[in-house]
Amino acid sequence: MASDREVLNDEQVDFYGENGYLVLEKQIPDDWTAKIRSEIARFEDEARGMTASNDRLDLEDTHKPDAPRLRRVKLPHTISDIMNELMTSDHVLAPARDLAGPNLRLHTSKLNMKSAGYGAAVEWHQDYAFYPHTNDDILAIGICIDDMAAENGPLMVFPGSHKGPVYDHHVDGVFAGAMRPQDHGLDIKDAVQLTGPAGSVSIHHGRIIHGSALNTSDHARRILFYEMMAADAFPIMGSMTRWEGIEDYDTRMLCGSSTKNPRLKDIPVRIPQPQPNVAISIYEIQKGLKNRSFDTAKE
Numbered sequence: 001m002a003s004d005r006e007v008l009n010d011e012q013v014d015f016y017g018e019n020g021y022l023v024l025e026k027q028i029p030d031d032w033t034a035k036i037r038s039e040i041a042r043f044e045d046e047a048r049g050m051t052a053s054n055d056r057l058d059l060e061d062t063h064k065p066d067a068p069r070l071r072r073v074k075l076p077h078t079i080s081d082i083m084n085e086l087m088t089s090d091h092v093l094a095p096a097r098d099l100a101g102p103n104l105r106l107h108t109s110k111l112n113m114k115s116a117g118y119g120a121a122v123e124w125h126q127d128y129a130f131y132p133h134t135n136d137d138i139l140a141i142g143i144c145i146d147d148m149a150a151e152n153g154p155l156m157v158f159p160g161s162h163k164g165p166v167y168d169h170h171v172d173g174v175f176a177g178a179m180r181p182q183d184h185g186l187d188i189k190d191a192v193q194l195t196g197p198a199g200s201v202s203i204h205h206g207r208i209i210h211g212s213a214l215n216t217s218d219h220a221r222r223i224l225f226y227e228m229m230a231a232d233a234f235p236i237m238g239s240m241t242r243w244e245g246i247e248d249y250d251t252r253m254l255c256g257s258s259t260k261n262p263r264l265k266d267i268p269v270r271i272p273q274p275q276p277n278v279a280i281s282i283y284e285i286q287k288g289l290k291n292r293s294f295d296t297a298k299e
């Protein structure tokens, strides 16, 4: 019987089901990655002179107005036409549809910049711990803007962990957006690095444990993430999903049709509340972790 999938083959779909991630090498044509690099240069210019993060740009702790250091462009699809165009292209949506079905809603977008020499680590976590939903057809598509190699802080995942528990991401009762795999019998040696040349696409499941180390190399590691879910996955109360009512929610449909009938799946849920009294940024939230798994930049 002919498959109605758009781009992924059976082997890739089975691999994702079993392991919770996929890497599609060199999927994005070079002209797209080149255009995104020029957009990044524009945002780096914008960071010059800034003294604090704002609702567009998240600054490294070591940022100085005259030596700008940017760690994230927030919601880039809202401030960059090219990143919006890429988000709605088949480069992003076709593999997502093959894995999570035809009806997809955007959760968020972000461009994580791990600059050479100091780009910040992201502590181990599960996205689902930040935004529990009624089902877990939730995934993140990562567009690799640079070559991803062991030395520049690639995304790392624990294969198969998307089928396990949703771990406690709280410290002293407050949501800290991170967990330590070592504290739960997981061996860091079992984590897999998602490496590949610029233009590759990584896909990770909303429940997979993932993180990435400080970039101490001399080349950048930038990944543009589009996080999305099946349209019938609805946020559970207390989820960090922005929710200003159903009309707003429906503006985030990426393809297919919306529904008012959530699909329920029996999965473990922990509500990410109470929230710490910090800016809504994974880097700030994770400062609540007492024992970090990864180093931070010294200067």
Ligand SMILES: O=C(O)CCC(=O)C(=O)O
Binding pocket: 110, 112, 122, 154, 155, 210, 211, 212, 223, 282
């Ligand atoms: O940029 C990375 O390596 C990790 C990104 C991530 O997991 C996040 O921002 O939630």
